[in-house]
Amino acid sequence: MTQNRIIKICIVEDDALILKSLQMVLNQAEGYAVTGTFFSAEAALENLKEHHPDVLLLDIDLPGISGIEAIPRLKKLQPELNIVMLTVHDESELVFAALRKGAVGYLVKGSTSKYLLQGISEVIEGGAPMSPSIARAVIASFAPKTETVLTDREVEVLEKLSNGTNNKQIAEDLFVSTNTIKAHIKNIYKKLHVHSRAEAVTKAIKKGLI
Amino acid sequence: MTQNRIIKICIVEDDALILKSLQMVLNQAEGYAVTGTFFSAEAALENLKEHHPDVLLLDIDLPGISGIEAIPRLKKLQPELNIVMLTVHDESELVFAALRKGAVGYLVKGSTSKYLLQGISEVIEGGAPMSPSIARAVIASFAPKTETVLTDREVEVLEKLSNGTNNKQIAEDLFVSTNTIKAHIKNIYKKLHVHSRAEAVTKAIKKGLI
DNA sequence: GTCCAAATCACCCATCTGGGTAATGGTATG
DNA sequence: CATACCATTACCCAGATGGGTGATTTGGAC
Known part of the structure; x- marks a missing residue:
């Protein structure tokens, strides 16, 4: 069982007060040890390999490299790392993005110690701490597989x-029927989680898809 | 009248043959004098102040700094300077861009002497030598004034x-009616020269407006 | 050989959009 | 004070869009 050994935890959080508070709660609890703390994603990336924690608590809204951006980089350094996001409110957009990048769950800052410890133990046991609404979104999202990767045709559209x-006009340009174009657009919307052309374009540009 | 004195002309043209030909035509004509010639925009920019021409003939397609790019810089050195573009064919795109930068007209290379002299005298008299199609585009473009600058409200929308x-939803967010939002959007479209949300968004992002 | 995703196409329908036209009050700028 | 621009609102209308459901073909993955 995981209870037979100490769970090593690292924390990335730019707010010193919150960091201290988390550190205290976790160090006082049986079976947990905070073995490293960082004030930025950059610092965590540089020093992660020296700590090899079991769980990494990662602030979602860091200055510089954001928590979300940091996820893939951290995963590269330690692929099996359990990353748990720290967020003020459970804003589904950000949390969702984090989960898509590879975070296993999230904890809301300022929650009770009991809640925090429960969330972390949930992670250790292979679970994923998150609210029901986030869970639903995740299910809905990962069910249709396709990891936000558009097909060549979709990018063309x-x-x-x-x-x-x-x-x-698109139909004429691509020598197919307007129904086909509509079908492609619907698929694009599903994959990008948008509901209009303008939103799709914004997301595509900001993600560098086009 | 302008006919009472010699009109000083400078020419920027990288093709030596064309430059010589223009120079000859103008020097032989009554009332005109080519007082400076340059093979590049860079050379013109460095020496313009020594010449103070009444009219500058500027090749639209120069190596290095293009004719179009040179316009604002030349205007900075001599704000009231009449810049006339020289172009091989009257490609509306390029000519249009030049006019937007401050050129007063353009002449097609290889035209008859009569045509060239007529164009330059037109400029001196405050006219703008250009083809009807270009003229129409210019009218259409400059009529709605406001040089692609959106108001704060429009940026918000x-x-x-x-x-x-x-x-x-926008109307609710901004506490106004949908009719107002429609009006704003119409104005945005006019200013950005677009006809849909998606296109407006693309242009706005690529121009850094949002 | 089977399964699946991609690409293709169809039909329906409520709603939204884009474009035209017109008017009002407020606030600068001249 | 007049002109100009901004923000606001209204009405009309054809056409486009977004969403739901369903179907066929083809080519690669297992």
């Missing part, structure tokens, strides 16, 4: 969308 | 658009 081209 | 928010 997306580029047309960004130029303000309408379905009819 | 644009940001909502980029999030895929629909008119009704």
Whole structure:
């Protein structure tokens, strides 16, 4: 059982007060030890390999490299690392993004010690601490597989969308029917989690898809 | 009248043959004198102040700093300078861009002497030598004034658009009616020369407006 | 050989969008 | 004070969009 050994935890949090508070709660609890703390994602990335924690608590909103951006980099250093996000409110957008990057769950800052410890033990036992609404979104998202990767055809359509081209014209440009274009657009929306051309274009540009 | 004195002309043209030809035509004509010639925009920028021409003939397609790029810099050195572009074919895109930068007209290389002299005298008299199609584009473009600068409110609406928010929701967010939002969007479209949300968003992001 | 995803196409329908036209009050700028 | 621009609102209308459901074909993965 995991209870037979001490769970090593590292924390990345720019707010010194919150960090101290978390550290105290965890160190006082049976079976947990905070073995490293960092004030930035950059610092964590540089020193993670020296700590090899079982769990990493990662602030979602860090200055510089954000928590979300840091996830893939941290995972690269220690692939099996359990990353748990720290967030003020459970804003589904950000948390969702973090989970998609590889975080296993999240904890809300300022919760009770009991809640925090329960969340971490949940992670150690292979669980994923999160609210029901987030859980639902995750299920819905990962069920249709496809990891936000658009097909070549979809990217092609997306580029047309960004130029303000309408379905009819796109259909003519690509030598297919407007129904096909509609089908592609629907798939793009599903994959990008958007509901309009404008939103799809924004997301695509900001993600560098087009 | 302008006919009472000699019109000083400078020419920027990288093709030596064309430059010589222009120089000859103008020097032989009554009332005109080519007082300086340059093979590049860089050379013109360095020496313009020594010449103070009435008219500058500027090749649109120069190596290094292009004719179009040179316009604002030349204008900075001599604000009231009449810049006339020299172009091989009257490609509306380039000519249009030049006019937007402050050129007063353009002449097609290889035209007859009569045409060239007429164009330059037109400039001196406050006219703008250009083809009807270019003229129409210019009218259409400069009529709605406001040089792609959006008002604060419009930027606000644009940001909502980029999030895929629909008119009704934007209206609620900004505490106004949907009709107002529609009006703002129409104005945004006019200013950005676009016809859809997706296109507006693309342009706005690429221009750094949002 | 079977399964699956990608690409193709169809039909329906409520709602939204884009474009045209017009008007009002407020606030600068001249 | 007049003109200009901004923000605001209204009405109309054709056409486009977003969403739901369902189907076929083809080519690669297992």
